[in-house]
Amino acid sequence: MDALAAASAGPKLNATVKPSPKRTRHVFKNAIVRIPGSNFAQGLTTVWLGVPRFDGVLQQHARYCEALRECGLTITALDADLDYPDSTFVEDTAVLTARSAILTRPGARSREGEVAAIHQTISSFFPAPLEIEAPGTLDGGDICEAENHFFLGLSHRTNEEGARQLAVHLARHGYTSSVIDVRGMTSILHLKSGIAYIGNNTLVVIEEMAGNPLFQSYERIRVAVEESYAANCVRVNQRVLVAAGYPQFAAELAARGFNPLELEMSEFQKMDGGLSCLSLRF
Ligand code: CIR
Numbered sequence: 001m002d003a004l005a006a007a008s009a010g011p012k013l014n015a016t017v018k019p020s021p022k023r024t025r026h027v028f029k030n031a032i033v034r035i036p037g038s039n040f041a042q043g044l045t046t047v048w049l050g051v052p053r054f055d056g057v058l059q060q061h062a063r064y065c066e067a068l069r070e071c072g073l074t075i076t077a078l079d080a081d082l083d084y085p086d087s088t089f090v091e092d093t094a095v096l097t098a099r100s101a102i103l104t105r106p107g108a109r110s111r112e113g114e115v116a117a118i119h120q121t122i123s124s125f126f127p128a129p130l131e132i133e134a135p136g137t138l139d140g141g142d143i144c145e146a147e148n149h150f151f152l153g154l155s156h157r158t159n160e161e162g163a164r165q166l167a168v169h170l171a172r173h174g175y176t177s178s179v180i181d182v183r184g185m186t187s188i189l190h191l192k193s194g195i196a197y198i199g200n201n202t203l204v205v206i207e208e209m210a211g212n213p214l215f216q217s218y219e220r221i222r223v224a225v226e227e228s229y230a231a232n233c234v235r236v237n238q239r240v241l242v243a244a245g246y247p248q249f250a251a252e253l254a255a256r257g258f259n260p261l262e263l264e265m266s267e268f269q270k271m272d273g274g275l276s277c278l279s280l281r282f
Helices: 054-070 114-125 160-172 225-231 247-255
Strands: 030-034 074-078 094-096 101-103 143-146 149-154 176-181 195-197 202-206 219-223 234-236 239-243 260-263
Touching: 030 054, 030 114, 054 074, 054 239, 054 260, 074 114, 094 114, 101 114, 143 195, 149 160, 160 176, 195 234, 202 225, 219 225, 219 247, 225 239, 225 247, 239 247, 247 260
Parallel strands: 030 074, 149 176, 202 219, 239 260
Antiparallel strands: 094 101, 143 149, 195 202, 234 239
């Protein structure tokens, strides 16, 4: 029996729980971000795109924050934390839903302490957040919220126990979930490097995942292989934040009635980061 099947407590993954009324989860008022530290380039990466230029990192981050403000969000910007070079990727430290907050337990050892460092800030908005506990590991980048359903990525960061604990927490709040194993996909670090839910029942998907039967009931926008990085986009109120430099994808979004807002992401891409990783939105 595998670890997921062996899970004893709480609802099984993929269990159907009576869904709560549909709601629109891309309506946000707030975002938490963390200013990149001067040792940003010492973070983890699996890509070979060169060393990020720190002035470019700061510039792109500032523009990202400005874009969130243009979308109507109030930003809580945390100071740079030199103890954790990857800590500007705040998305990995928590899963925020309309009904709860769950602190994660990042799968990379060098990032474990990031949760304690952001705990107080999250608690100021969500008193008594839930937690993923050992031996579970989970990165927020593996969690894709699509209205009342969550896709939970099993990756080299998020393990079966982490996904199981999160599914239980979500089910208690009336959300359903299903697991997608991305461990065999070498082109993506996290599930959300390959898919994004952008509202209107629409999923953005990389070619490698487009045929997944779990996505059948969604409108799908397939991202061409040469534009795969653009799949990590974020619906924020009336806009969809997209990485600049992926014209086919931006045009496809516009053709379908979405309103793309292009942002330069080259320096974050060098460290495996995308648009969603840079903020926690709620
Ligand atoms: C890491 O490897 O953990 C960071 N360099 C990048 C994290 C990107 N986070 C995300 O996609 N949610």
